[in-house]
Each structure stands twice: as structure tokens, then as C-alpha cells.
Amino acid sequence: MTPDHLVALLCPPLHNPRRRRGGNMAPEKSATVPQFLRGAELVKQGAEARVYRTQFLGRPTIVKERFSKRYRHVALDEKLTRRRTVQEVRSILRCRRAGIPAPAVYFVDYTSHCIFLEEILRSSTVRDHIASTQQSASCTVQELDRDQDRELVQEQELEQLAQQVGQILAKMHDEDVIHGDLTTSNMLLRRSPEDRGSDLVLIDFGLSYISALPEDKGVDLYVLEKAFLSTHPHTEALFQKLLKSYSASSKKSSAVLKKLDEVRLRGRKRSMVG
């Protein structure tokens, strides 16, 4: 995939040839969304975007607003930001079409680079789930047997979770969607209403793109591995279970896992002995 900044240089800005058939010739940018967001609750501020919570058309909605980077050249910034928004939205739809849970998109404003998404209610991040499961598994002053039982149950629960994650990632990669920012904070566990267990929902497709290359998929998994192991200590075995589940669920997994091994050997501070 051509790096973003090169794309902007290779494709000189053309005068917009699109015919304006509709309505009035109003100014290009709509100021209504930023204004609306002033009344919304800011949930998170990242390097690329701000995330808000609000009500939209009667539904709880998340609004993701990509802001401009002043240090960039204006035309390049506009192109880049728009491209990222489009990629994000395309990846979400592509996932959903394949049955991979991701938030529904309600509205996209390409002038202010805002995406209005379904808010996933009754959910917690996989990160929080693993952390709290591990915390309650640590021994307190109680009978040894009970603790061992509890640990076993929690271990099984985490293994099942790892299996679910492996399956869902396999499905996603089989659709040639690269998430780009796989971390346990970007996976939600949604409790079903009748409490029939929970299902996984992937979020934050901000760095995602379409690619069939095993290399890209391998890197995607590598990013998750680094994030996983650094966030959750002593989970090497759990991650292996995840990879096993991935391998069993994906038709193209062997090439991807091979690339993963290669990518692991690259990294920083790696020996250059071939």
C-alpha cells in the first residue's frame, strides 16, 4: 500500500469535476456538526481524533471527529483526513457484510470528518475484562481448594475468550480487512439481553485498510501480540491459544503465521544474525 503522504504528492489536486446538480450553491464546509459537538460529552482524545457520546435521531451515538493537523500543508491534510475517514467507514461495512460485529454507521460528514456510529451499550473492553478476571483470580485469605476452583473457572473463561478473538480475527483477515490497531481496548464484550453469554464487537477502525497480503495480516497480529503481552502480564499461553484458534478458523492462516514469525524476528533491538 502506497504511504499516505506519497499518494497526495502523486495525485495532483484536480479541480473538482463533480457537477453540482442539487439545491443551492452553499459554502463547502458545514459548521453544524462541530457546533453540535460542543454540547456532547467528550469521551476520549486521541492523536488523530476526538470521540464523543451523544443522542442522535433518538439513539445513543458515538461521534468520532478527526481534527486537522496544523503542521501539515492544508491540501495534504484535507486529503489525508478524508482518506482515513473513508477507509475507516469502508472497513466497518466490509466487516459487517461478512458478519463480523462492528458498530453501525449512522452518518458521515466528509466536510468536518465526523463519523456518527452506533454506541455499543452493555459492554466492556476485553482489556478491562481480562484485567478484572485476573485480579479476582489472585489469591486472598481463603481456603486453598476454593481458590483453585475459582482460578480454574476463570482460566477456562479466558481461554474461551481467546478462542473467540482468534475466530473473529480469522474471519476479518479472510475478508482482507486489516484492522491496523489491534489492542484489547479495541475489542468490546457485549452482554446479550437474556444473558446468554457475550459476543465480541470490534471497534476503532481508524487505521484500517484493505489488503490480501499475508505480510499485512501478520503485522496486524504482531501489533496485537505486543499490545496483549505488555498490557496483560503472564498471558503468553493465552495468546498462543488465540493464535491456535485463528489458525483453525482461517483458510489462509499458515502464510500469515509464517509472516508473523518473520516479523517477530525483525522488530527493534533484534539480532542481525540471519
Added chain:
Amino acid sequence: MNLTQELELFPDHTVTQMLFKEVKNAAELRQSAVDGRINGALINPTMLVNPFQVLVAANKAVHLQLIGKMKTRSLNSEIIFNLSPTNNISEAFKRFGTSDGDESVMLVVVHCKNESQLLEDIAAQVDGRQVPVEDDFEKSYSISLEETCGTLLDAVVCRMAIKDVM
């Protein structure tokens, strides 16, 4: 009877949905719409899953009108076009717009806050019985596996929102 929602992003715009059954003058209404004599969008309700779907379409239409980027010629036709999952305008009108023999009609009007007289006048043009707008429209949408990862409505609405870059 009517279902009304103010558009949060466009505070001067309110969307009202009115559903009619046993409609006898569908052909006449359709002609009025084509001629621009009726100030509302005439939609085939058998293609609708939920009123939220209409709101999403109307919201997008108003947004595009305000920035001068509508794909069709009027706000009302834009609402109908937005309901369709495809980018083909005539197909959208055929499937989602009112057709001559239709027995039920969904009338959608975008207006300023308190315009009950306007709504009454427009509704009077329909020769049919008005019924309350509810959540259980007939489902005639073709969606794939998406149904399993959310509700049918979410699948429909998501498609509507993203189709112009797919």
C-alpha cells in the same frame, strides 16, 4: 398519529412522518410529486423497516442540501434516493418511491418547528386513512450475514450511510 423528530444537527429542520393506508389516489400523488406540487417525500412503506431509517435518510439529505452536494434535484427526491442501498437513482425511485397502484403511502415532510397547518394541508392531499407510525413495517430489504451481528435496522442504516464510498 404523526411521528416527529427534530434534526439535532440542523435545528431549524424537523422531520414528520405520516403513514396512510387504503390510499386511492397513489397515481395522482406520484404525478404531483414529479411536478413538484407536493411538499413532501412519498415513500413506499413496505420497503421500510423502522422510522429511524427515514430519519437517517432525511438527515443526510438535509446535510447534502446545505453543502450543495445533493445527487438529485430536490430535498424530497434526495430523501427517497438515500433510502436505497445502491447509487442508482432511478432504481431508488422505483423501489422506494410511491408507485401508481400502491395502497399505502408514507409521507415524509421536512419543515420548520411548528407548522401544523402546513402538515394538515399536505396530508389533505392524500385520499386515504392515516394510521399511527409504528416500528413494525414489512421487511423487504435484502441483507446478508449482517443480520447476525446486529439488528436488521442497523444493517439497513449502515448501508445507507456508507454507500457513496463503497
